[in-house]
Amino acid sequence: MSTALLFGLCGIVLFVLGLYFALTTTEMLRRILAINIMGNGVFMLLIAAAYQHDVSGLPNTDPVPHALVLTGIVVAVSATALALKLVCRAHELAAEQREEGDG
């Protein structure tokens, strides 16, 4: 019980930290990383929720949150890939514009 609570609270702390940096930093790469940390915080809370629903006292955990976390990771990876690609494209286009401005 206390382990689950500790994990859950850590998850929430991670989420809040990620949220804080995602809102305050202006650099895109850092913002993407911060959003990933937010996501990891949520996943930790979900894993803690699996621990919570242990009925008989034996270490049998609820498998549903694990499935949720797996799905969440897949979503997070694809969203991060799209965000990184967009950052690269914005970077290239900005460089092109600067060159045109010089030339």
Next chain:
Amino acid sequence: MSELPGNPQLLVWLISLPLLGALMSVACRKAGRWTAMTAMIGNLVLACLLLAATQDGTLRYALGGWEAPLGIALYADTFSAMMIAITALVGAVISGYSLSYFATGSATERSFWPLWCLLLTALNTLFLSGDVFNLYVGLEVLSLSAVALVTLAPGLAATRAALRYLLASLMGSLCYLLGVALLYYAHATLDLALLADLTGDGPLERAALALMIVGLLLKTALFPLHFWLPPAHAGAPAPVSALLSALVLKGTFYLILRLWFDTLEEAANQLGTLLLGVLGCAAILWGSVQAIRATRLKQLVAYSTVAQIGYLFALFPLLGHATARVTAFDSMIYFIMAHACAKGAMFLAAGNILTVAGHDRIAELRAANLPSAITLFALAIAGISLIGLPPTGGFIAKWLMLQSAFHAGSWWLVVVVLLGGLLAAAYVFRVVAICFDRSEVSAPTDTAPRVATINPGREWSALVLALAALALGLLAAPALALFDATALMG
């Protein structure tokens, strides 16, 4: 339950058909547009069938035969059927427009059709799913395909707008997911119907509801969380702007409504309802003022969306009122439908003006080449619906809202609605006056740039959507009879 055989399977088909359309349009590259169009037409037929089927009662389908709490349920009542139907209708017209908007065989065109099919899949999932985590996946598919659609516009500004949209959207999704995690922590179920029975007014439910709603508000772009909307909606290609403004925002709004008034009703308190109402009023005023100050036509239309989203939230205090809620709910569904048609028409017309004139700077449109009267007529009718003048759908929505506000004695809302109408008139007539006043256009000279021509299909699609907004005003009684306001709010 309805007598028609195999009815609940409709719900599965409504999600798998657009998904199949997306996969097929990737697979057959050349004919991608036609496979996608087939999926759109099929989706429209299925939506009509669903609307007919839900008249006799709600539909529920357990995927793979696994019942909740373990399995994922699909669920449809008249409200979700209306949302599906309006999405299918507006989406089909915008697809028709896109056929002649994108150059055949271009890379942009080949990316557009699969992404638009995926967007439709996500929207249908949001309207039909009865599982909070499945809704999260729907939300992510929605925002990823919407962001990818924005990037179809070339240039740095559109890419930056798309990135901003993506990051805002991701933060919104994660807030929602944290809410889901808290709900699962407390009740060990993800099914909306089971959660509605289990949840009370505890601190965990309140925190979960607050997180989910804030996340969804960010995606719905309610003032002051609308910062990402104007650049993304104004920077995207015309049909994409129309899809985002007319349909995508309604998907997340629908979810807010379900959570607030249905699933987590006990945790939603009056103070929160009032706060959402006040933010809605602020959005109406702020969005309208920004639309009046906008220098570009597409920017103006995008800010008008911020204002129109405000009306949906301004209705929240009325929806929480014991006697005024049924009229308020009718008004809400009318706002959603009228705005979907009118805003779609307006963005399509703005796209035509942008192509023919070569720019959309409002001040310089007076001397520019403009498309034919069909587009301008569409722009004018859509504008009249946004202002809320009879005989359009926008008028019915505002009329019902005023009626409900009188009933509840909310005089401040009456004032805001009337003021919002005046401000909308100011920004709509600013554009319409310039487009219709052609006295300053000199006869074409040799130095005048070559006039760009556009496919008549693009002009007619804009007009069809505008006429749909008009028809909503003329056919109010039968349209309102199609759904049951008490279904959502027991």
